[in-house]
Amino acid sequence: MGALGHFLEREGIATTGISLVREHTEKVRPPRALWVTFELGRPLGQPDDPPFQRRVAKAALDLLARIDGPLIADYPEDVTEEADFTGWACPISLAPTQVDSLGAEIDRLATWHDRAVAARGRSTVGVSGLDMPSAGALVDGALAGSLPPAQPLKEAIDDLKAYYLEAASAFPDSGTDRMRKEWFWSETRLGEVLLALQPKLAASDDPQHKILGNLTLIPALERHRLAKR
Amino acid sequence: MVKRLDDLPEVEANHLRRVECPTYDDTPLLGGKPLAERRVAIISTAGLHRRGDRPFRPGDGSYRVIPAETPARDLVMSHISVNFDRTGFQQDSNVVFPIDRLRELVADGAVGSMASVHYSFMGAFPPDAAKPHAQHLAGLLKADKVDAALLVPV
Numbered sequence: 548m549g550a551l552g553h554f555l556e557r558e559g560i561a562t563t564g565i566s567l568v569r570e571h572t573e574k575v576r577p578p579r580a581l582w583v584t585f586e587l588g589r590p591l592g593q594p595d596d597p598p599f600q601r602r603v604a605k606a607a608l609d610l611l612a613r614i615d616g617p618l619i620a621d622y623p624e625d626v627t628e629e630a631d632f633t634g635w636a637c638p639i640s641l642a643p644t645q646v647d648s649l650g651a652e653i654d655r656l657a658t659w660h661d662r663a664v665a666a667r668g669r670s671t672v673g674v675s676g677l678d679m680p681s682a683g684a685l686v687d688g689a690l691a692g693s694l695p696p697a698q699p700l701k702e703a704i705d706d707l708k709a710y711y712l713e714a715a716s717a718f719p720d721s722g723t724d725r726m727r728k729e730w731f732w733s734e735t736r737l738g739e740v741l742l743a744l745q746p747k748l749a750a751s752d753d754p755q756h757k758i759l760g761n762l763t764l765i766p767a768l769e770r771h772r773l774a775k776r
Numbered sequence: 777m778v779k780r781l782d783d784l785p786e787v788e789a790n791h792l793r794r795v796e797c798p799t800y801d802d803t804p805l806l807g808g809k810p811l812a813e814r815r816v817a818i819i820s821t822a823g824l825h826r827r828g829d830r831p832f833r834p835g836d837g838s839y840r841v842i843p844a845e846t847p848a849r850d851l852v853m854s855h856i857s858v859n860f861d862r863t864g865f866q867q868d869s870n871v872v873f874p875i876d877r878l879r880e881l882v883a884d885g886a887v888g889s890m891a892s893v894h895y896s897f898m899g900a901f902p903p904d905a906a907k908p909h910a911q912h913l914a915g916l917l918k919a920d921k922v923d924a925a926l927l928v929p930v
Contacts, residue, residue: 577803588862
């Protein structure tokens with residue numbers, strides 16, 4: 548991110564930016580950065596909180612007036628952590644033993660995904676161009692047979708993950724984002740399939756499969772699950 | 777709440793410590809007009825694009841074009857990394873791509889105007905791969921009379 552500040556400012560476009568990882572910004576030294584303490588993936592802080600987001604954007608833009616950089620300004624507001632309700636369980640059981648196939652799980656979630664789309668007015672599914680049953684079939688086939696090329700497989704997996712997490716947001720007792728991610732990795736058949744697929748991708752001779760298996764399939768925070776298998 | 781890398785779970789902190797950061801001998805700094813007279817573009821590195829546009833791939837240093845009138849429902853994310861939250865973006869695209877906030881700042885006079893086109897890179901790019909694209913982008917921004925960019929990571 549900071550590198551773009553250097554490139555653009557040198558070409559005549561003044562830049563300011565948000566920094567999520569202060570240590571990186573301290574190394575890259577872009578012209579102007581507003582350091583925030585928010586979760587990675589949420590540079591403006593709070594979803595569905597326009598006043599909060601506007602304050603962050605304005606604070607970053609106000610730095611354009613300064614020519615005493617490279618500078619890092621600390622943003623004063625934090626985001627409060629979501630309340631954690633221990634004992635939360637997904638109210639409709641989607642545990643691997645409850646469905647006989649990935650396809651059945653995907654099908655069972657369809658009505659909840661419809662509800663999520665109705666509530667939010669949008670979906671972020673749609674990178675792969677596949678419908679969800681086809682994306683599921685691609686992933687299933689990768690585990691059962693020969694591996695498809697890495698790029699369409701990655702796109703199908705990202706779409707499925709978005710579909711699952713969007714659907715879960717519409718469950719009657721949907722819990723927090725963190726709980727739904729825990730549900731995805733510990734209770735869904737898709738999570739199980741991705742964990743099972745990892746060693747197969749990592750062992751492939753194709754370098755793109757290796758990148759997917761080793762870096763871009765299982766989040767760093769979830770890789771401990773691989774060791775338990 | 778993220779404070780410093782040392783405050784993060786060890787496995788996540790180690791992942792971020794391994795990210796290679798480019799260094800520069802000096803940092804250019806441009807003065808210019810007050811914010812209320814500037815024309816601002818958003819440049820995201822979240823791997824955003826319109827549904828149907830070419831998804832990002834590993835090592836991809838190119839950008840995608842997001843016209844200002846693009847509805848939120850047309851935006852998708854194909855960043856290759858799995859080490860950041862996507863549920864915020866699923867809930868509200870402005871938490872990643874604050875175009876409605878910029879529009880509001882223009883409406884209340886805090887910002888002069890908004891670019892007609894915004895852009896997204898995919899942050900996991902090697903800087904050398906992005907440099908020629910960024911230089912080309914500067915020309916496009918100037919053609920749109922943009923004189924300031926808000927860089928938003930993910």
